[in-house]
Amino acid sequence: MKKIQPLFAALGLLFAGQMCAADNLEPGLVGEYFDLGSSLEDFPTIPADQKPTVKRVDQTINFESTQEGFHGTGLVDFFYVRWTGKLRIPKDGNYTFILESDDGSRLFIDGKQIIDHNGLHGMEEKSGDAELKAGDHELKIEFFENDVDAGCKFSWRPPGATKEIVPATALLHPAAAPAQAGLQGEYFDIGEALDDFPTLSAAKKPVLKRVDKTINFPSTQETFPGTELVDFFYVRWTGNLRVAKEGKHTFFLESDDGSRLFIDGKQVIANGGRHHMIEKSGEVELTAGQHAIKVEYFENEVDAGCLFSWQPPAGSKEIVPSSVLSP
Ligand SMILES: [Ca+2]
Ligand SMILES: [Ca+2]
Ligand SMILES: [Ca+2]
Ligand SMILES: [Ca+2]
Numbered sequence: 001m002k003k004i005q006p007l008f009a010a011l012g013l014l015f016a017g018q019m020c021a022a023d024n025l026e027p028g029l030v031g032e033y034f035d036l037g038s039s040l041e042d043f044p045t046i047p048a049d050q051k052p053t054v055k056r057v058d059q060t061i062n063f064e065s066t067q068e069g070f071h072g073t074g075l076v077d078f079f080y081v082r083w084t085g086k087l088r089i090p091k092d093g094n095y096t097f098i099l100e101s102d103d104g105s106r107l108f109i110d111g112k113q114i115i116d117h118n119g120l121h122g123m124e125e126k127s128g129d130a131e132l133k134a135g136d137h138e139l140k141i142e143f144f145e146n147d148v149d150a151g152c153k154f155s156w157r158p159p160g161a162t163k164e165i166v167p168a169t170a171l172l173h174p175a176a177a178p179a180q181a182g183l184q185g186e187y188f189d190i191g192e193a194l195d196d197f198p199t200l201s202a203a204k205k206p207v208l209k210r211v212d213k214t215i216n217f218p219s220t221q222e223t224f225p226g227t228e229l230v231d232f233f234y235v236r237w238t239g240n241l242r243v244a245k246e247g248k249h250t251f252f253l254e255s256d257d258g259s260r261l262f263i264d265g266k267q268v269i270a271n272g273g274r275h276h277m278i279e280k281s282g283e284v285e286l287t288a289g290q291h292a293i294k295v296e297y298f299e300n301e302v303d304a305g306c307l308f309s310w311q312p313p314a315g316s317k318e319i320v321p322s323s324v325l326s327p
Contacts, residue, residue, distance in 0.1 A: 025172040028057040029085040029139070033070075036078045040146045042104060042118050044080050058083065059168040061141060065102050065123045065151030077147040085173035087139040087166075089132045093159030097166075100125040100153040101143055107154070108140040123151050136172065182213040183239040183293070184327035187224075190232045194300045196258060196272050198234050212237060213322035215295060219256050219277050219305030231301040237308075239327045241293040241320070243286045247313030251320075254279035254307040255297055261308075262294040274300050279307075293325075 032052035036044055054073045061083060063071050070079065087109060089095070099105040099115050102123040107115040109130055117126035143152045156170075157163045186206040190198050208227055215237060217225050224233070241263065243249070253259040253269045256277045261269040268282035297306045311317045 024175045025086060025136075026057070026175045027168040027171065028059040028173060029061070029083040029141075029171045030173045031056050031058040032082045032084075033073050033075055034080045034082075035075055036080055038078055040078060040080070040103070040144050041120060043106070043142055043144055046080065046082075053079075057173060060165050060171065061152055061154035062165045063150075063152045065149045067149055070145065070150050075145075077145060077150075079150075080144040081142070081152070083139075083141040083143075085139055085171055086136040088136050088170045088172055089134050090158065090170075091134050092132070094129055094131050095159065096127055096129050096157040096163075098125050098127045098153075098155040098157070098163065099141070100151070100155070102149045102151050103144055103146050105141065105143040105152055108138075110138050120146050123149065139171070180211055180327055181322040181325055182211040182327055183215070183237040183295070183325050185210050185212040186236045186238075187227055187229060188234045188236075189229060190234055190298075192232055194232060194234070194257070194298050195274060197260070197296055197298055200234070211327045214319050214325070215297075215306055215308035216319045217304075217306050219303045221303055224299070224304055229299070231299060231304075233304075234298040235296070235306070237293075237295040237297075239293055239325055240290045242290055242324045242326070243288050243312075244324075245313055246286065246288045248283055249286050249313065250281055250283050250311040250317075252279055252281045252307075252309040252311075252317065253295070254305070254309075256303045256305050257298055257300045259295065259297040259306055262296075264291050276303065277305055290326075 033054035034046055035053040069076055097107055097114055099107055099117050100123060101117060103120045104118040106113060106117055114128040114130050115126055141154060154166050155163050156166045187208040188200060189207045223230055251261055251268055253261055253271045254277055255271055257274045258272040260272055263284055268284050269280050271280040295308055308320050309317055310320045
């Protein structure tokens with residue numbers, strides 16, 4: 001059994017991940033924990049603009065009674081928790097829900113109260129039934145602790161099944177917004193002629209910091225796109241490159257004036273010195289996954305441009321797309 005269980009757990013997670021990817025939901029409920037600081041006899045009224053003391057995703061609501069800090073939150077007494085998200089019902093039928101809590105708790109499905117287990121009490125159960133259609137339903141659970149012991153467990157009994165803690169695969173919340181794509185660009189105004197990459201003092205601050213989706217700046221004598229920089233500047237782009245398929249990757253930097261590329265701290269392209277729009281390339285074997293990337297570029301004067309391209313294994317040459325870059 002010991003060997004089999006992790007496999008089942010892994011498959012379960014994989015399945016849950018695939019199931020949720022399409023509708024942008026992830027397992028678990030959003031838990032908002034409020035420290036209230038004074039005794040409670042029933043559910044508090046929380047002002048809409050009050051920020052929670054702790055906000056996190058709880059995979060299940062299966063919190064044993066404790067007199068210590070409440071399961072990683074540091075909250076001991078006089079607190080209130082609101083869990084929200086979706087309840088994924090696998091098939092139509094009559095579902096029994098059970099809240100066991102110290103002190104009060106209550107359950108809402110699609111805005112309708114199913115369990116009212118309020119007031120001050122020990123770790124006691126209360127149940128409620130709901131006739132539900134297969135699919136996702138709005139879920140809200142509230143819980144408060146006055147003092148001494150605190151615990152809260154949310155279980156169900158689906159049609160024809162036995163009582164169990166409602167699993168994370170049935171509790172969902174909207175996925176966080178995907179991480180911004182592109183590279184972090186730091187633009188430095190050097191203010192004097194440059195023969196090559198400048199050495200910046202640690203104290204030197206960029207005049208501009210932004211995320212550039214791609215490095216795709218054709219040559220111009222005007223201001224460098226989106227900046228006020230014309231001449232005598234230096235740019236450092238940093239972030240991660242996501243490689244889909246292991247193999248030989250060719251990278252290209254075409255720039256006026258100099259540029260260079262580092263991957264995982266190793267220089268892949270040297271295109272330094274003063275020059276017109278000239279392209280240089282470098283090849284590197286990369287494993288699938290994330291790689292640290294740094295592109296440096298400087299402009300002395302007159303024309304300024306920088307283009308960063310690649311040719312992945314079995315692909316054609318293109319500007320490195322924002323979808324594989326993260327700042
Ligand atoms: Ca307590
Ligand atoms: Ca209590
Ligand atoms: Ca220029
Ligand atoms: Ca130039």
